[in-house]
Amino acid sequence: MRLPQLTFGKVLAGTAVVLVLTTGTAYAHGMINSADIVNGSIRSVDIGSGEVKSVDIGNSTVRSADILNGGVKSDDVLDSSLTSADVAPDTLTADDLASNSVGQLEIQTDGVAATEIADNTIDSGEIVDFQLSNQDISVLTAEVSSAGVLDNQCPGCGVSVIKLNVGQYEVDFSRVITACTFVATVGPSGGGSAAGEINVADRGGNNEAVFVDTNDSAGTSADRPFRLVVVC
Numbered sequence: 001m002r003l004p005q006l007t008f009g010k011v012l013a014g015t016a017v018v019l020v021l022t023t024g025t026a027y028a029h030g031m032i033n034s035a036d037i038v039n040g041s042i043r044s045v046d047i048g049s050g051e052v053k054s055v056d057i058g059n060s061t062v063r064s065a066d067i068l069n070g071g072v073k074s075d076d077v078l079d080s081s082l083t084s085a086d087v088a089p090d091t092l093t094a095d096d097l098a099s100n101s102v103g104q105l106e107i108q109t110d111g112v113a114a115t116e117i118a119d120n121t122i123d124s125g126e127i128v129d130f131q132l133s134n135q136d137i138s139v140l141t142a143e144v145s146s147a148g149v150l151d152n153q154c155p156g157c158g159v160s161v162i163k164l165n166v167g168q169y170e171v172d173f174s175r176v177i178t179a180c181t182f183v184a185t186v187g188p189s190g191g192g193s194a195a196g197e198i199n200v201a202d203r204g205g206n207n208e209a210v211f212v213d214t215n216d217s218a219g220t221s222a223d224r225p226f227r228l229v230v231v232c
Contacts, residue, residue: 138232140173140180143189144212146223151189167221171228172209178202180232182210188225196224 133155140159143152148163158174182200187193196216203209214224 140230167214169212184228
């Protein structure tokens with residue numbers, strides 16, 4: 001007597017009967033879904049390498065705690081996708097920046113201070129013509145009338161004048177100038193000219209001022225308008 005042969009279909013049918021008898025539920029091939037799986041029962045070893053794709057991950061579901069330290073590489077970040085909001089303050093160093101990658105647009109106005117500039121790195125090409133002030137080049141100026149009135153001065157120099165006596169003036173620049181050089185000439189601040197002689201010296205008892213002595217052409221003390229330049 002020949003025994004009936006087992007076929008694949010018969011095996012599946014037998015398996016289905018066993019499942020029905022033991023669980024009360026029949027499972028057809030491909031019919032297991034997430035509702036049939038106990039929460040927390042699938043482990044990483046149950047998932048094939050590379051089987052989880054971006055479509056399997058809900059938006060905003062991956063947190064920093066889910067990523068290994070150092071697990072995100074530059075290849076994992078889309079070009080131009082990171083913004084300043086993604087970078088913690090004071091976390092980037094020079095080693096994190098590619099050479100020549102920082103341009104003017106990446107630098108805030110007044111964001112670069114003297115401590116960020118290496119010595120001897122700025123030359124005339126980095127300075128806009130005629131934009132340096134007298135203070136920037138350590139040159140101070142004052143134009144004074146014969147009556148001791150300050151007619152003109154360099155911007156922000158804080159000059160004040162005291163007429164001490166006939167032909168004698170104290171010109172104060174509100175900063176120590178004892179290491180500077182003084183040069184003066186007789187002449188009004190506006191048009192015209194004036195004749196006479198002039199001498200300049202440190203002002204005794206005031207290291208922020210210049211003593212100016214004016215005379216007529218004969219050398220006698222006389223009030224004269226003058227222009228004074230201090231170079232430090």
